[in-house]
Every structure is written in structure tokens, then in C-alpha cells.
Amino acid sequence: xxRQFGTFPSAAEEARYARLPYYExxxxxxxxxxxxxxxxxTGGSWFKRFLLPDPSAPARPLPYLPLDARSFAxxxxxxxxxxxxxxxxxxELEGRRLLVDPIFGNAAPLPxxxxxxxxxxxxxxxxxxxxxxxxxxxxxxxxxxxxxxxxRGRNTLFVVPLGVGAHLRxxxxxxxxxxxxxxxxxxxxxxxxxxxxxxxxxxxxxxxTRNKSLWTAYVLKGRHARIFIxxxxxxxxxxxxxxxxxxxxxxxxxEIDAWxxxxxxxxxxxxxxxxxxEDIGAQALIPVHWGVFPLGLHTWNESIELLAGLADGHGxxxxxxxxxxVKLVPGQTPTRAWWRDAG
Numbered sequence: 001x002x003r004q005f006g007t008f009p010s011a012a013e014e015a016r017y018a019r020l021p022y023y024e025x026x027x028x029x030x031x032x033x034x035x036x037x038x039x040x041x042t043g044g045s046w047f048k049r050f051l052l053p054d055p056s057a058p059a060r061p062l063p064y065l066p067l068d069a070r071s072f073a074x075x076x077x078x079x080x081x082x083x084x085x086x087x088x089x090x091x092e093l094e095g096r097r098l099l100v101d102p103i104f105g106n107a108a109p110l111p112x113x114x115x116x117x118x119x120x121x122x123x124x125x126x127x128x129x130x131x132x133x134x135x136x137x138x139x140x141x142x143x144x145x146x147x148x149x150x151x152r153g154r155n156t157l158f159v160v161p162l163g164v165g166a167h168l169r170x171x172x173x174x175x176x177x178x179x180x181x182x183x184x185x186x187x188x189x190x191x192x193x194x195x196x197x198x199x200x201x202x203x204x205x206x207x208x209t210r211n212k213s214l215w216t217a218y219v220l221k222g223r224h225a226r227i228f229i230x231x232x233x234x235x236x237x238x239x240x241x242x243x244x245x246x247x248x249x250x251x252x253x254x255e256i257d258a259w260x261x262x263x264x265x266x267x268x269x270x271x272x273x274x275x276x277x278e279d280i281g282a283q284a285l286i287p288v289h290w291g292v293f294p295l296g297l298h299t300w301n302e303s304i305e306l307l308a309g310l311a312d313g314h315g316x317x318x319x320x321x322x323x324x325x326v327k328l329v330p331g332q333t334p335t336r337a338w339w340r341d342a343g
Contacts, residue, residue, distance in 0.1 A: 041262030043297025163213025248281030
């Protein structure tokens with residue numbers, strides 16, 4: 001069980017990090033601080049929400065389209081995505097397949113804590129072959145020990161932020177199949193460029209490992225399409241900088257949940273999601289990081305309802321809300337407000 005908590009980077013790795021402008025006193029630092037103000041926290045106790053059943057959980061089981069190994073073509077599409085719930089994605093880009101933050105259990109190392117509202121539409125053992133696994137940071141709702149162990153025997157490359165490689169190596173993934181990226185660094189392979197970009201967040205799987213590894217957003221550049229993966233982030237000038245350097249984007253996967261005045265810079269508030277879409281030049285905005293785990297103190301569907309209303313009143317934002325498990329082709333696949341059926 002304790003292996004799930006991961007491993008510290010080595011002394012040699014820390015010595016290399018010390019040369020970076022965003023590493024100081026043996027910890028990574030973001031473009032903005034991520035303070036916690038208990039007196040501002042709204043909606044009740046955060047820790048009770050983690051430990052006890054969520055009183056604002058969906059009234060009915062959430063719908064999804066079941067997937068299995070036969071659901072995926074041998075040759076990936078030029079541009080398509082399957083949202084598996086929360087921040088887990090299967091992205092097909094110009095004939096390559098990428099898994100992003102694949103999570104299939106609860107968002108905690110112990111059973112019964114941070115429980116799912118809904119089972120994933122795909123079982124872990126039925127994940128299709130993929131050239132890449134992308135991890136945005138090492139929190140339990142983004143990096144899952146059991147899934148990394150299940151994927152270690154596959155011929156795939158793990159692309160992760162600095163320091164996260166220590167976890168993977170400790171879990172049996174060979175070092176030669178891990179590529180760690182710092183902000184501004186990139187990997188070019190198979191006609192794709194994968195670029196790590198800053199985010200306003202934090203990391204750690206225990207209190208003692210807070211910010212010992214980096215957290216990141218990703219830019220994916222193909223020959224004909226560009227994708228932005230927000231990761232977890234508060235709002236900041238980094239989004240506009242990303243838009244200037246890499247935009248516009250054919251599709252942007254932006255987190256929308258777990259916001260609260262008590263931790264204002266850790267996640268995006270709904271109105272900030274709209275600003276992010278504008279800043280980066282997103283032709284299609286696809287919300288993630290919602291609908292599966294009780295990580296905030298708002299109701300399970302408050303974020304998506306607020307965002308949908310804001311997008312309806314903003315002509316420059318094309319909001320796509322696919323059902324979990326549906327193959328979404330931006331610009332072709334229609335979506336609807338399916339969450340309203342769950343109450």
C-alpha cells in the first residue's frame with residue numbers, strides 16, 4: 001500500500017533542479033502562489049467531503065457510453081478524443097494515440113475515500129495501445145499507481161513533469177521509457193511535438209512531498225492540429241503567454257471544478273475558464289476535471305451549469321460537453337447538456 005505514495009527525486013536530480021528559476025529551497029514554485037484561507041472557505045468542510053459520502057452527489061447514476069478493447073480502431077484518427085471522466089482522456093492526433101492522466105479507481109490511496117460518482121466507461125485492462133502516456137502532476141486524481149503498474153509492460157513512452165519520473169521508476173517502469181519535461185521543454189517524435197508549459201498549482205502525494213515534483217500544462221502540436229491540455233491550474237498571465245506562443249488551438253481541455261475562495265489560485269473559477277478559452281484562442285472548449293469526484297465544496301454539477309450559462313452568453317466560445325466514453329471529433333460530433341438528466 002505504501003508504494004502508492006511514491007518516491008522522492010534523487011539528490012542528483014535535485015541538484016539539477018536547483019539551476020531552474022522555478023526551483024528554490026528544494027521545492028518547485030509556480031508563476032503565482034497557491035494560498036489557503038480557511039476563513040474564506042465556503043460550502044462546509046473540505047476534509048469531511050473527502051471522507052464521507054457526498055451529500056450533493058448526483059441523484060441518479062450518471063450516463064456513459066461503455067467502451068471495451070474493440071471500441072478503438074487499430075489506426076488512430078487525425079483528431080478525436082474520448083473523455084473517460086474527470087481529467088482522464090484518450091486523445092488521437094494525426095495517427096497517434098495518447099493517454100492523459102488515466103484514473104480508474106478512487107482519487108485516494110485508501111479504499112472508501114474520495115469515492116467516484118460513476119464507474120469509468122472503460123476498464124483499465126481494456127485501454128487501447130498508445131504511443132504516449134501524459135501525466136500533468138502527481139496528485140492522486142491524476143496519477144494512479146495501479147494504472148501505471150498495468151501499463152509498465154506496454155511499449156509506450158511516459159511523458160511527465162520533472163520529479164514524477166521518480167514515482168514511475170519506483171513502480172517498475174524502466175527509466176528509458178520515461179521522459180521528464182520542465183517548463184518550456186519539449187519532446188519531438190513521430191511527427192508530434194509535446195511541450196510542457198507552466199501552470200499555477202502544486203504537487204505532492206503526502207505532506208512531506210509537497211512541490212517535490214513539478215506540475216504542468218501540455219501543448220500538443222501536429223502537422224495539421226494543435227491541442228491544449230490545461231492540467232490543474234489557477235488563472236494567471238501564463239495562459240495568455242501560451243496563446244501568443246502556441247495558439248490558436250483546435251481543441252482545449254480545461255479544468256472547471258474544485259474552485260473555492262478558500263484556495264483561490266489552485267483551480268479555475270467558471271468565469272476564468274471563459275477567459276482561458278479566449279486567452280489561448282480555443283476553437284473548441286472541452287471542460288474536464290468534473291463529474292466524477294467530490295473534490296470541491298460546491299454541488300457536483302454547479303461548475304458545468306455555471307460554465308454552460310456563461311458560454312451561452314459569449315459568442316466567442318464553442319463549448320463541447322461529450323458524454324463519457326463518446327468519441328468526440330471537434331467540429332463534427334454534436335454534444336448536449338447530458339448532466340441535466342442526472343438531477
